[in-house]
Amino acid sequence: MSSTMHMHGGIGESIKRKEDGRFLRGKGNYVDDFVLPGMLHMSILRSPHAHARIKSIDTSAAGAKPGVIAVVTGELMAQHKLAWMPTLSGDTQAVLATDKVRFQGQEVAAVIAETKVQAEDARDAIVVDYDVLPAVISPDGAKAAGAPLIRDEKEGQKDNHIYHWESGDKAKTQAAFAKAAKVVRLHTFYPRCHPAPLETCGCIADVNPATGKATIYMTSQAPHAIRTVFALVTGLPEQNIRIISPDIGGGFGNKVPVYPGYVVATAASLLIGRPVKWIEDRNENLISTGFARDFHMTGDLALDEKGKMTALRVHLDSDNGAFFSDAQPTKFKAGLFHIVTGSYDIPTAHVTADGYYTNKAPGGVAYRCSFRVTEASYLIERLVTNAAIELGLDQAEFRMNNFIQPEQFPYTSATGWVYDSGDYPKAMNVALEKLGYDELRKDVEARRKKGEVTGIGIASFTEVVGAGHGAEFDILGLRMFDSAELRVHPTGKAMLRMGVKSQGQGHETTFAQIVAEELGIPASDVAVEEGDTDTAPYGLGTYASRSTPVAGAATAMVSRKLREKARKLAAHLLEAAEEDLEWERGKFFVKGSPDRFKTIQDIAFAAYTNLPEGMEAGLEGVHYYDPPNMTYPFGTYAVVVDIDKGTGQVKVKRMVAVDDCGVRINPMIVEGQIHGGLTEGYGIAFMELITFDSEGNCIGSNFMDYLLPTAWETPKFEMGETTTPSPHHPLGAKGVGESATVGSPAAYVNAVIDALSPYGITNIDMPVTSDKVWAALRSKGVTE
Amino acid sequence: MKVTMRVNGAEKSGDVEPRVLLVDFLRVNLALTGTHVGCDTTSCGACTVLLDGEPVKSCTQLAVQVDGYDITTVEGLIQGGALSPVQVGFHEEHGLQCGFCTPGMMLVGTALLANNPDPTDEQIRWAISGNICRCTGYMNIVKAIKHAAQLQQATGKAGSHAAAVPAGGGE
Numbered sequence: 001m002s003s004t005m006h007m008h009g010g011i012g013e014s015i016k017r018k019e020d021g022r023f024l025r026g027k028g029n030y031v032d033d034f035v036l037p038g039m040l041h042m043s044i045l046r047s048p049h050a051h052a053r054i055k056s057i058d059t060s061a062a063g064a065k066p067g068v069i070a071v072v073t074g075e076l077m078a079q080h081k082l083a084w085m086p087t088l089s090g091d092t093q094a095v096l097a098t099d100k101v102r103f104q105g106q107e108v109a110a111v112i113a114e115t116k117v118q119a120e121d122a123r124d125a126i127v128v129d130y131d132v133l134p135a136v137i138s139p140d141g142a143k144a145a146g147a148p149l150i151r152d153e154k155e156g157q158k159d160n161h162i163y164h165w166e167s168g169d170k171a172k173t174q175a176a177f178a179k180a181a182k183v184v185r186l187h188t189f190y191p192r193c194h195p196a197p198l199e200t201c202g203c204i205a206d207v208n209p210a211t212g213k214a215t216i217y218m219t220s221q222a223p224h225a226i227r228t229v230f231a232l233v234t235g236l237p238e239q240n241i242r243i244i245s246p247d248i249g250g251g252f253g254n255k256v257p258v259y260p261g262y263v264v265a266t267a268a269s270l271l272i273g274r275p276v277k278w279i280e281d282r283n284e285n286l287i288s289t290g291f292a293r294d295f296h297m298t299g300d301l302a303l304d305e306k307g308k309m310t311a312l313r314v315h316l317d318s319d320n321g322a323f324f325s326d327a328q329p330t331k332f333k334a335g336l337f338h339i340v341t342g343s344y345d346i347p348t349a350h351v352t353a354d355g356y357y358t359n360k361a362p363g364g365v366a367y368r369c370s371f372r373v374t375e376a377s378y379l380i381e382r383l384v385t386n387a388a389i390e391l392g393l394d395q396a397e398f399r400m401n402n403f404i405q406p407e408q409f410p411y412t413s414a415t416g417w418v419y420d421s422g423d424y425p426k427a428m429n430v431a432l433e434k435l436g437y438d439e440l441r442k443d444v445e446a447r448r449k450k451g452e453v454t455g456i457g458i459a460s461f462t463e464v465v466g467a468g469h470g471a472e473f474d475i476l477g478l479r480m481f482d483s484a485e486l487r488v489h490p491t492g493k494a495m496l497r498m499g500v501k502s503q504g505q506g507h508e509t510t511f512a513q514i515v516a517e518e519l520g521i522p523a524s525d526v527a528v529e530e531g532d533t534d535t536a537p538y539g540l541g542t543y544a545s546r547s548t549p550v551a552g553a554a555t556a557m558v559s560r561k562l563r564e565k566a567r568k569l570a571a572h573l574l575e576a577a578e579e580d581l582e583w584e585r586g587k588f589f590v591k592g593s594p595d596r597f598k599t600i601q602d603i604a605f606a607a608y609t610n611l612p613e614g615m616e617a618g619l620e621g622v623h624y625y626d627p628p629n630m631t632y633p634f635g636t637y638a639v640v641v642d643i644d645k646g647t648g649q650v651k652v653k654r655m656v657a658v659d660d661c662g663v664r665i666n667p668m669i670v671e672g673q674i675h676g677g678l679t680e681g682y683g684i685a686f687m688e689l690i691t692f693d694s695e696g697n698c699i700g701s702n703f704m705d706y707l708l709p710t711a712w713e714t715p716k717f718e719m720g721e722t723t724t725p726s727p728h729h730p731l732g733a734k735g736v737g738e739s740a741t742v743g744s745p746a747a748y749v750n751a752v753i754d755a756l757s758p759y760g761i762t763n764i765d766m767p768v769t770s771d772k773v774w775a776a777l778r779s780k781g782v783t784e
Numbered sequence: 785m786k787v788t789m790r791v792n793g794a795e796k797s798g799d800v801e802p803r804v805l806l807v808d809f810l811r812v813n814l815a816l817t818g819t820h821v822g823c824d825t826t827s828c829g830a831c832t833v834l835l836d837g838e839p840v841k842s843c844t845q846l847a848v849q850v851d852g853y854d855i856t857t858v859e860g861l862i863q864g865g866a867l868s869p870v871q872v873g874f875h876e877e878h879g880l881q882c883g884f885c886t887p888g889m890m891l892v893g894t895a896l897l898a899n900n901p902d903p904t905d906e907q908i909r910w911a912i913s914g915n916i917c918r919c920t921g922y923m924n925i926v927k928a929i930k931h932a933a934q935l936q937q938a939t940g941k942a943g944s945h946a947a948a949v950p951a952g953g954g955e
Contacts, residue, residue: 016875023883024871026818026858030884033817117803198822198830198884198918249820249884250918282823504882504919672878675921703827703916711922712913 009509009516009523010585011731014668018524019508028247031202031217032279039204040069042265042278043119045109045126046288047101050135050359050696051148054097054108058127062111065125067118069272072110072264074098082267085233087325088257088475089333091162092154093362094323095260101130102150102322103361104698105287107260112268112276135359135696136160139296139317142356150322150357162324162355167338167415173350176311180302184387189765190375192294192319192360192690194286194700195367196708197503199249201259201289202279205266209273215242216266220531221255221501222541225475227533229258232476234266245531251503252680253365254290256327256543286706287698290327291360291690292367294319295375299340299383307391309402312349312414314340314379320355321362327543328364328371329473329480335372336464338415342380343424343462343634344402349414359696368680368741370465370544381459381746382753382763389757394441395750396432399460400425410727417464419632420734421724423660428460430720431636431658440640448758453643453777457751458636461743465735466549466631475540481626482546483537484554486515486562488619490608492601494519494526499539500551501531505737506669507547511555513665514731518559519566520586520600537622545633545735548665549726554625556730561621565607569619570598572612631726631734635659637678637747643755646784648774650686650752657744658720662734670736671719677740678717683709684741685748689767787851791816792860800847807831809847810857818858818887822916829915832888833857839892841914858887861894869935870894870928879928881919888915893929902933 009015022028059071074096077083084092097108109126113119136142136150142160151157177183203218214236220226223243231238248255265278280289295316302311318334320326328335334353341349366372388398403424404411411419432438440456447454470479483499496511512526530536539551563583570588571578574596581588589597598606607619640654657678664670687707690700700706725732745766752768753761759780764772788797791814798813810816810833822830824843831843834856861868870893873879880886889912896903896911903911908926917925 017878019883020875020880023880023886024867024875024890025862026816026887028818028883030817030820032811032821035815117801196918198828198882198916199820200822248882249822250882252918282825282828504884506881668878672881672920672924675923676881676919677921679921680918702825703823704825708828708916708918710913710916711909711926714922717921717923 009513011513011517011663011665012667013513014666015509015513015523017506017509018512019506030199030247030249031204031219034204034217036204036206036275039275039277040112040114040272041116041119042110042112042268042276043123044107044261044284045123046284047097047104047106047108049101049130049132050104051100051102051133051150052130053100053133055129055131057109059109061127062122062125065118065122067114068111068122069114070112070268071122071126072096072112072268077267080267082234082263085258085263087323089324089326089328090330091324093325095263099153103359104696105284105361110264110268112272137358137360137692137694137696139319139356139358142358150359160357162320162357163333165333165353166351168350169348170350172348173311173313176348177300177302177313180310181305182303182391184301184303184383184390185298186383186386186763187298188379188382188763190293190295190297190378191766192291193367193684193688194291194690194706195252195254195365196286196706197250197252197254200280200282200285201255203262203265204275204277205269206275207266207269213240213242214266215244216262217244217246218262219248219255220245221251221503221543223501223531223533224499224538225478225540226258228478229476233263243533245501248501248503252368253292253543255503256365256541257290257325257363259289282703283701286690287701288361290363290365292365293375294364297375297379299379301383301387303387307393307398307401309344309346312341312346314351316353318353318355319358319360320364321358321360323362324355325362326364329467329475330477332371335366336370337372337376339373339417339462339464340376340380341413341415342377343404343460345404345408346414351415360692366544368677368738370463370738373463374742377461377463377742378746381461382749385457385750385753386762395458396428396437399458400428418629419462420629420726420728422462422632422634423722423724424460424634427634427658427660427722428636430722431638431656434656434658434718434720435638435654453645453755455641455751455755457639457747457749457754459743459747459750460636462632462634463739463742464630464632465545465738466627467544467546468627469629470626478540479626480540481624482539482550482554483622483624484551484558485537485622486558486620488521488562488604490605492521492525492604494521496526496528496555497536498528498530498551499537500542500547502542505542505547505673506666510548510665510669511552514552514555515559517585518556519563545737548733549631549729549735550625550627552665552733553627553730554623557625558621558623561623562619565619566600566603568612568615569603569606573598573602573606628728631662631729633659633661633734633736633739635739635743637743639747639751641751641755643752643773645777645782648770648777650768650770650773652715652748654718655715656718656720657740658722659736659739660722660724661736661739662724662726662729663732665731665733673737674719674740675717677738678744679709679714680741681744682714682748684766685745686767686769785848787847789850789852790854792856802846802848804847805843806845806847806850807842810842816857816859820884820887822884829888830885832891832915834891834895837895837898839895856891858890861890868894869932870897872935873928873932877924877927877931879920879925885915885917889917889925893932896929897933897936901937903929
């Protein structure tokens with residue numbers, strides 16, 4: 001069907017996607033599309049209150065409704081020791097509430113019935129008597145004297161404080177601040193938002209009463225890790241648990257955690273002996289599952305008299321919701337936030353973070369981001385622009401003068417990160433040239449003289465992605481390696497199975513291309529399978545832009561392993577010595593005799609039919625790759641905005657995006673990833689907000705209140721690239737799925753602040769809505 | 785209640801509760817799972833189908849409301865075993881990633897091209913503005929529909945009238 005299927009599909013070729021066919025025909029396989037024989041449906045009753053003691057739950061009317069098989073409460077779950085479950089951050093989380101509800105939308109009870117509407121009807125007949133308590137909706141509220149204690153069930157928990165965490169050198173940073181010629185401060189709130197994949201979360205739990213095998217179809221970005229967590233939580237033997245992640249309708253971090261619904265559906269299937277399907281509706285997705293951000297940040301940047309950055313000091317308060325269930329490596333309580341020195345050569349830094357419980361949904365996930373790198377990137381890029389404005393310097397030149405220089409790589413940052421490679425001035429120059437920056441600056445000045453409000457924003461972000469290495473990065477102690485298993489069949493066609501899981505990133509194409517490059521089998525002949533824990537090798541899953549850095553590397557390595565066996569087979573077939581053979585993509589030939597060759601297909605056939613004495617049959621292998629370091633993609637984004645003084649409306653006139661993600665395997669797919677990230681970044685900057693009223697009612701609980709960008713608002717993007725390979729990745733690739741969401745919010749907001757800087761406005765927190773801009777202008781006496 | 789409609793050219797009927805939504809009738813009764821549910825509030829367009837050729841959101845239509853109508857779902861786009869120009873356009877221009885919004889987007893694109901065989905970028909952006917995509921950033925969806933328009937014109941299958949679309953947008 002494709003005009004490009006005849007292409008070999010090696011690295012750097014924009015072949016069309018292999019997975020498209022089923023989606024174009026409406027034949028994708030999302031969890032809600034599966035119907036199993038005898039399948040029941042589950043609906044969850046959620047708390048209407050943010051904080052309340054449960055006095056009683058009456059399920060009698062619900063239990064008598066038509067079609068109802070069971071009504072499950074926390075009490076029943078407690079009898080099976082499943083009322084609480086461990087979180088990914090070493091805390092506990094209620095599966096179904098037994099004592100109190102701690103956020104609006106918390107799971108209180110579940111109904112299992114023959115049909116979905118019967119389950120929903122019966123859910124609405126459950127009567128819960130609550131004693132409403134005052135709600136805590138911010139870290140300041142959590143800290144306040146006399147604040148209600150949210151986690152009163154936790155032994156030794158006397159207040160709402162979760163953790164204190166530090167990174168960097170406090171004394172050295174203090175000394176640098178004491179000598180600073182200038183200190184610029186920015187206090188900013190990165191508000192709560194939500195990944196909101198278009199497909200909500202859900203599962204079908206199918207525990208076979210005859211065999212005890214639990215097969216769970218689930219919208220999971222990390223099926224293997226989930227299997228292990230399930231074994232630990234439920235006590236089921238791990239070989240009896242099979243997680244199948246079928247096609248996933250977007251994830252963006254939302255589908256990493258274990259949610260109570262999965263546990264209840266599995267327990268219900270186990271107890272009833274029939275499959276149980278649970279699919280969230282949009283409201284449930286937005287009010288109860290993994291949110292993102294909610295960081296209150298204060299940054300101080302010290303500068304010398306020449307405008308050189310000399311130190312950075314950051315404090316943040318994190319609003320973690322009712323349970324500390326952030327999905328992130330164990331040892332980093334605030335994720336990878338200490339990448340906050342960004343692209344700048346700042347000699348010393350000190351970062352402190354405190355986490356707090358609040359009566360809000362738990363599950364801080366990285367919304368298209370590598371564990372809080374987005375918040376870090378936003379803070380430093382906003383702070384740098386504010387510093388440039390305050391010092392009267394050009395924001396591009398100020399960045400250039402403070403960048404880590406190309407010759408400084410590998411570069412060790414003040415908080416201990418070892419940046420693998422980069423050329424920040426080059427990416428900046430490509431962006432400025434594309435933008436026509438010098439002319440545009442003059443144009444902005446001229447238009448401002450005429451009273452127009454217009455500005456240019458820049459962000460030169462550096463990310464840290466591709467976790468592990470396993471010694472430093474883990475999920476519940478599981479080292480963050482990843483895996484690839486490659487089987488070449490006798491006819492020369494191949495099957496590649498992996499521990500990661502695509503949610504739209506195009507793995508079936510990209511990873512086939514790596515095999516095409518390394519082993520010479522055309523990409524169209526390589527089937528890629530992911531998401532079934534009974535068949536795929538163990539892996540930690542897809543998030544934090546780690547699939548290409550880790551599983552992509554595993555794919556290259558396993559292909560190279562098979563190539564070495566193929567060399568032995570070719571030597572046998574050609575009756576030549578191994579060292580006399582040369583590899584050219586897809587064949588071995590005898591040095592100096594290019595017409596004496598064997599193709600990889602000839603060799604694959606021989607692996608099953610004509611082996612040298614003593615050689616094991618087959619052409620298969622598996623590789624587990626534990627990366628030596630993270631990768632550090634980077635880039636420069638530049639935005640031009642016009643602001644209407646009368647309405648406060650911000651119009652993004654241009655968005656130039658220059659990304660350097662190392663070697664691009666499929667440039668078409670890479671660009672698609674960047675387009676998507678720039679759009680989500682636009683949404684976060686201008687539209688998307690989960691907020692709460694003083695009683696803890698969630699505002700932003702549906703798509704009429706939680707606003708996502710449509711084609712109408714979304715800017716057109718002007719793309720550019722530079723290529724600085726990762727020195728430690730076998731293909732030089734760095735990962736790209738999240739760069740644009742990490743880097744772009746600051747670029748958009750910096751453009752607004754640049755436009756408003758002539759009026760003395762230095763900050764507007766996201767989302768930068770028209771009413772906020774209007775009010776900021778009015779506060780400075782600006783009228784139409 | 786008895787309900788009968790033509791779905792992708794074939795007559796289909798069922799006996800449903802009055803509250804059954806069209807999307808549930810399609811997905812559950814007819815097993816046409818290419819039509820997706822994304823929001824339940826008519827906001828995202830994942831459930832878009834064509835009702836007598838016009839895009840509607842099937843999560844806010846009752847099955848009994850469309851009795852006697854002609855419905856096209858994504859499963860009905862394919863023509864004689866071949867992908868339609870819009871389907872080809874989405875593949876060639878990388879207009880899809882996770883695939884969840886794709887059926888709705890392609891149906892809106894199909895309806896647009898039936899009325900306006902040569903739409904501008906702005907007209908396409910306006911036409912698809914009731915459909916949310918979280919993956920692609922829309923640029924390649926716009927290209928995909930343009931690609932389809934070119935294919936359709938090349939094969940002479942164009943419709944006739946231009947749709948009324950406000951100017952501007954998408955900047």
